[in-house]
Amino acid sequence: KKLKKQNKQLLPPGPPKLPVLGNVHQIGELPHQTLWKLSKKYGPVILLKFGRIPVVIISSAETAREVLKVHDLDCCSRPPLAGTRKLTYNYSDVAFSPYGEQWRQLRKLCVLELFSLKRVHLFRFIREEEVKMLMNSISQSSSSAAPVDLSEKLFALTGSIVFRMAYGKIFRGSNLDSTKFQELVHATESVAGGFTAGDCLPYVGWIIDRLTGYHAKLERVSHALDTFFEEVINEHLKPGRTKQDQEDIIDVMLKIERNQTEYKSEAWVTKENIKAILLNIFLGGVDTSAITVIWAMAELSKKPRLMKKAQSEIRTCIGNKGRVTESDIDQLQYLKMVIKETMRLHPPAPMLLAREAMSHFKVNGYDIHPKTLIQVNAWAIGRDPNYWKNPEEFVPERFIDNSVDFRGQHFEYLPFGSGRRICPGINMGVATSELALANLLYCFDWKLPNGMKEDDINMEESTGVSLTLCKKTPLILVPVNYLQ
Numbered sequence: 001k002k003l004k005k006q007n008k009q010l011l012p013p014g015p016p017k018l019p020v021l022g023n024v025h026q027i028g029e030l031p032h033q034t035l036w037k038l039s040k041k042y043g044p045v046i047l048l049k050f051g052r053i054p055v056v057i058i059s060s061a062e063t064a065r066e067v068l069k070v071h072d073l074d075c076c077s078r079p080p081l082a083g084t085r086k087l088t089y090n091y092s093d094v095a096f097s098p099y100g101e102q103w104r105q106l107r108k109l110c111v112l113e114l115f116s117l118k119r120v121h122l123f124r125f126i127r128e129e130e131v132k133m134l135m136n137s138i139s140q141s142s143s144s145a146a147p148v149d150l151s152e153k154l155f156a157l158t159g160s161i162v163f164r165m166a167y168g169k170i171f172r173g174s175n176l177d178s179t180k181f182q183e184l185v186h187a188t189e190s191v192a193g194g195f196t197a198g199d200c201l202p203y204v205g206w207i208i209d210r211l212t213g214y215h216a217k218l219e220r221v222s223h224a225l226d227t228f229f230e231e232v233i234n235e236h237l238k239p240g241r242t243k244q245d246q247e248d249i250i251d252v253m254l255k256i257e258r259n260q261t262e263y264k265s266e267a268w269v270t271k272e273n274i275k276a277i278l279l280n281i282f283l284g285g286v287d288t289s290a291i292t293v294i295w296a297m298a299e300l301s302k303k304p305r306l307m308k309k310a311q312s313e314i315r316t317c318i319g320n321k322g323r324v325t326e327s328d329i330d331q332l333q334y335l336k337m338v339i340k341e342t343m344r345l346h347p348p349a350p351m352l353l354a355r356e357a358m359s360h361f362k363v364n365g366y367d368i369h370p371k372t373l374i375q376v377n378a379w380a381i382g383r384d385p386n387y388w389k390n391p392e393e394f395v396p397e398r399f400i401d402n403s404v405d406f407r408g409q410h411f412e413y414l415p416f417g418s419g420r421r422i423c424p425g426i427n428m429g430v431a432t433s434e435l436a437l438a439n440l441l442y443c444f445d446w447k448l449p450n451g452m453k454e455d456d457i458n459m460e461e462s463t464g465v466s467l468t469l470c471k472k473t474p475l476i477l478v479p480v481n482y483l484q
């Protein structure tokens with residue numbers, strides 16, 4: 001009877017699997033690309049096995065809609081992974097915690113308090129100050145016609161912005177300078193989010209994790225993070241901290257923690273929740289915005305005509321004001337299209353964060369069982385020729401008179417995901433990317449170094465050590481001051 005029932009089930013197709021390993025050996029360094037190729041052969045819903053874990057890969061707008069909208073509630077949990085469990089104080093966070101009451105309350109806290117539009121506006125002065133400092137530092141290189149490593153500068157910029165918003169401190173002069181902070185972010189990314197042997201292989205996996213050094217690295221990183229979080233939280237608890245201090249994200253969370261009784265039915269926050277959410281901000285906020293601006297500058301440098309078009313829009317609008325502020329951004333329609341097109345071709349998170357099915361449901365007629373992991377390939381969907389004309393080409397103009405946006409309602413375009421788990425930091429991420437790009441384009445003309453040609457710009461991708469998709473080689477350009 002059982003066999004009969006099983007035979008009636010229709011599982012998604014997929015490539016042949018090895019015993020024990022499943023398909024792990026086929027994934028390669030750029031999983032979104034490998035899986036895209038597999039989807040061309042096997043279709044938009046594929047079943048793989050990572051060791052013992054069944055994984056379904058979704059690669060079309062229609063099937064993404066089924067998963068993220070129609071069956072959102074059936075699969076809005078996150079899988080339990082060893083790295084994230086350790087780093088998030090046993091899932092005390094928002095991004096990696098399973099679906100349930102705690103996640104709902106913390107998510108509400110993020111949406112209504114921490115990353116709300118009001119909060120994004122309150123932090124505007126931080127973004128403007130940090131972008132201004134970046135322009136000043138680039139301007140110095142410009143006077144000596146020295147090439148600038150824009151990748152490094154942009155990672156440092158978004159690091160400083162997130163650091164100040166969350167911890168209220170400025171890198172410069174602190175014992176954790178920008179380089180050390182970047183190192184900590186990247187070390188954290190290298191142990192968070194991905195699958196370890198222990199997650200995939202029963203009995204022997206944990207031994208492999210010890211032999212490869214993963215376990216020791218995870219211990220080291222989580223200890224360093226915990227020490228850092230303890231330090232910044234304790235600083236916020238010192239009595240000398242005056243009311244005039246600009247309220248940062250730790251202040252907001254500590255206030256809520258203190259007022260537990262007042263909030264009781266609304267939200268409840270412990271020190272561990274605070275630390276775990278700080279970690280989410282760390283991982284969600286730093287690289288994503290920097291990566292967007294780096295890819296945008298790389299694409300525009302390859303197409304000088306488009307760069308000129310974006311610059312003339314900004315320069316006509318801003319005149320001789322000296323810099324672009326956030327109140328100018330709404331008038332810069334072409335700039336917004338450049339950001340959108342960049343996120344279509346280079347979504348910072350090419351595979352949305354993995355979800356876990358909580359109940360049985362069907363996608364495209366295939367059975368999906370509870371505990372199956374579901375990964376949506378946003379990168380492949382953004383290049384689907386059924387939805388995008390000349391999908392491999394960078395054409396910001398495709399967004400003219402096109403209502404498609406990144407708020408999760410258009411399943412052919414999912415840079416921030418969709419459904420219950422959609423990124424709550426959209427406004428913060430977009431505000432940072434738009435302001436930085438607008439100022440880079442306004443303040444400078446950009447030349448390629450050492451007689452390099454547009455076609456020589458290396459557009460190879462790298463997932464590096466993390467879940468995000470960077471440009472493989474740093475973007476090096478020569479700035480020429482536009483305003484003297």
Ligand code: HEM
Pocket residue numbers: 094095096107110115280281284285286288289292347348349352353354414415416417418419420421422423424425426428429430433
């Ligand atoms: C360009 C900037 C950004 C991009 C492209 C981006 C992208 C994403 C994506 C694709 C997801 C997964 C959505 C899903 O599973 O459906 C996500 C989740 C998340 N992002 Fe972002 N993000 C950005 C900026 C930020 C910022 C600035 C923050 C916070 C300061 C943030 C915090 C989070 C959190 C907490 C989650 C987990 C939500 C949950 O699981 O409920 N992100 N982001």
